[in-house]
Amino acid sequence: MNIMMIAVVIAVAAIAAAAAVALRVTWKLTHPRRKPVESRPEEYSLQAYESVSFPSRESGITIRGWYIPAEGNGFEKSERTLIFSHGYGQNRLEPHLPALSLAADLVSKGYNVLLFDFRNSGESSPALTTIGLREQQDLLGAIDFVKATRPEQKIGLVGFSMGAATSLMVGGLDERVETIIADSPFYSLQEYLEENLPQWTGLPRFPFNWLILTLSPLMLRANPRHVRPYEAVRQADKPILFIHGTKDATVPCSNSEQLYRLVTHEASRLWLVPGTGHVRSYPHDPEAYIDHVIDFLRHAWNSEAETKSFAHAKKPSPID
Template identity: 30%
Template sequence: MVKGLAAIATILLFLVTVYFIVEYYFSQIVTRKLKDEDELFQNQVDKGLIDKDFYESLPKEEIFLRSREGLKLRGIYIEANKDSNKTMVFVHGITVGLTCSIKYTEMFLKRGWNVLIYDQRRHARSEGQYSTYGYYEKEDLDLFINWLVDRKGKNEIIGLHGESMGAATVIQYDSINKYAKFIISDCGFSNLNELLRGKIKDDYGVFLYPVLKLSDLRAKRKAKFKFEWIKPIEVVRKSSIPMMFIHGDRDKFVPWNMSVQMYKSKENGIRRLYLAKGAKHAQAIEVDKKRYEKEVMEFVDEVLNSIN
């Protein structure tokens, strides 16, 4: 009797432990805590990543669009050059809003490009409960690009830049792309399931399959997507659009070899790889801003020459 009760207690304790681990991973993946936008902006100003005076001097138009599910999504359009037929769209990563896209815009604005930045669903001033790592976010991106085309015309040269989850978004967008001419992926992952398996193994020393599987089932029930659906590398393999892959060689959040895998898997179209020495996750531009700009603009010039 005592042994039986002890066995039941052990099983219950195991189930409760698994439940809380699953709940933790679900929250870390799908409803990860967001960071304060004002603090992020000031932090980047302090690091010299954003020229505050230059950014505040720019003409800005705030826009709000509605997703297919009715979520209100906020964007900012910066038309610094009304005569330009070139626009860059920047997509931020998880836990941060459009504030973390600003640091990438200056190199384009000063070269006569216009810029569109926006808050992905659930972030900053955009509505939403869950992050789906590009599965639904690619449709949100399509809304903003269509808005841009309605305003500027179908001949607009549109480039996409994504950081981290934003990189996954812009790559997966290519599966429905009609207007974008090139994609820049900064510290993106190649396969979400593979990334999460590695994180669970790092946390516990072994891969706990039930934790990932149950977290995935919870994501399917609550957020209407599955981790196994998020495979940017599969889009890359089929794509012919020019792509650039950027990654810090000290990135432990998203292993740098994932960008190398995607670069190597791209068989059609222009491709470029830049591994930033000494850079951790999403810090390639921070470690060497001049080198980052040089690498990016060489790629962009190559693309523009191919279009012309």
């Protein structure tokens, strides 16, 4: 065997090994370890709630969660439901918030809350995790569920990280959704992964970024190029609140800044929270977080006359 042949064999072996590693890492990224649902609403003084299940828009997937009404927990009956969407590798609890604490705060302000587990999370059906692509079908299923069981409800979406991006993509286009709160979303999954994939994989940018981003759509039929929150934001004629920590090293706050530049509704807002990390704005200062969210929702769900006058106001600057 001559030197050229040896070199070719070594090169082919190296490429095959790199491709095998890339596929293995891709499989792990799309099958994150499922976290159990270990807390209950009662631990946050939410005594009245319903354990619910409903189909995703994708056949064969059952989504599970809790519907927590304001009425029954000591507050007036509400006709507004906020649907929470959790981040990658988490579940309905979003434990670093925790989501139940935020839900309790919002219920006390007169909002109903639906928390659910995306596919392959918590107690929902096993399936491929696609970082916002097919998860849109799960969120659509949640909206279908609320509208089918409580047709009088007005719907707002509250998402965190991957769930924020998913909320933007679904809520931006679905006319049943009236307002969106996006905490730490990414602008575009393809662009985000091109820049940040080594942080997820622990592998060198070359050659693994190219291998993973090229092979995964072919093997998994899930292309990150199709996860484009920015396109939905451009088309969303509804109020959107972006919340992002300025010290977010996972999804830099520039993602929300870019998205905010695309909004079309004058009631949209951007709140940049100084010194906080990824999805850490609520635990950093729960009172300030609730104040910003409630003020935004009250403007977003104002009377028709007030909404018309508010729409002529200048789009506000980020709140420091």
